[in-house]
Amino acid sequence: MxxxxxxxxxxxxxxxxxxxxxxxxxxxxxxxxxxxxxxxxxxISFLESPLCTLCGAPFATDRGSDHLCGACLAHPPFHTCRSAAVLEGPLQDLIHRFKYGGKMHLADPLGVLTFQRVEQFLRQAGADCVVPVPLHRKRLRQRGYNQSQLLAEVLGKKLKVPQVVGNLRRLRWTEPQTGLDAGDRVTNVKDAFGVGEPKALAGKRVLLVDDVFTTGSTLGACVDALREAEVAAVAAVTVARGIPH
Ligand SMILES: [Zn+2]
Ligand SMILES: [Zn+2]
Known part of the structure; x- marks a missing residue:
């Protein structure tokens, strides 16, 4: 000290x-x-209120309090979601190096930064366990590590809740989401995830962790699988959020 x-x-x-x-x-x-x-x-463009209470989407105005966005009003999602900042500038570079450049040690600063920015949301979610978005075995072999698992580890330690790895699984190989439009992204990951032992997660409040939120289709497909396993609730968190221009 x-x-x-x-x-x-x-x-x-x-x-x-x-x-x-x-x-x-x-x-x-x-x-x-x-x-x-x-x-x-x-x-770094940190995401600030007003945000959608459920999906965390930022509103164009910088005034007012959090409220529901049009999409969540029409179809309320099962899960809530928050991200620390917009995917651009130094944060985008950091995530790129973390994910594709083998810089595993960046899990710490990125995880701490995320925790600091969305701590209130994380505390309110009161998760029983932290679950990372899984990689397919083939991609895990290529990359050598799952970046979401490393982030989940940092967040789990901060929140003092255990991380559950290997139960939420990729059931099939999916092509990278980059370059696909929103509709194709949903189709690409539909039914791509499943829970191996539903009993271990049933009734639990899950904190689902990923590095980047783009259209939400990957998180959505994971939430579908967790829901099928009868979890009590899902709060999702990502370091960054891609904002469509
Ligand atoms: Zn929303
Ligand atoms: Zn600097």
């Missing part, structure tokens, strides 16, 4: 995004430390 300030003085921690030194006296020196410098944090 007492060593930290001294170490920081001798070897200032580096920002994960720009690799610049983070000043010791800054707020970033107080744990928990996402270790992203103030300059880079300033370039």
């Amino acid at each position: 007492f060593l930290r300030p001294l170490l920081d003085l001798l070897f200032p921690p580096l920002c994960h995004a720009c690799k610049g030194a983070i000043p010791v006296a800054g707020a970033d020196s107080v744990p928990p430390r996402p270790l992203i410098c103030a300059g880079c944090l300033g370039k």
Whole structure:
């Protein structure tokens, strides 16, 4: 504990995004430390109210309180969802390196950042367990790790709830969602997930974790599978959300 300030003085921690030194006296020196410098944090578009109470979609206006969006009013989803920030700028670079560049250690800053931004939502969800969006075995072999599982581990530790890995499964191979439109994305992942042992999750409140929310089709397909396993509720969380332009 007492060593930290001294170490920081001798070897200032580096920002994960720009690799610049983070000043010791800054707020970033107080744990928990996402270790992203103030300059880079300033370039991240964090999602703020007003958001849709259920799906977490941001509204065009920056005034007013959270309320239901048109889509959730018409068809209320079974689950709620929140993301920390918009998928752009330094955050997009960080996620790209985390997911495709083998930078597993970025799970920590990304997980801590997400926890800090959506802590209230996570606390209210009162999850009994944390479940990562699974990768297909083939993709897991290619990548060597499941980035959502690493994030779920960080969030589970913060919330002091266990992570359940391997029960929610990919039942079939799906092509990457990138480049598909919203309708094709839903078709691509439909019935792609299943729960191996429904009894282990029945009646539980689940926190479902993924790195990025784009159209919500992957999360939606996971929620369908969890629902079939008769979970009590699902709250989904992602680090970033792609906002259609
Ligand atoms: Zn930086
Ligand atoms: Zn909504």
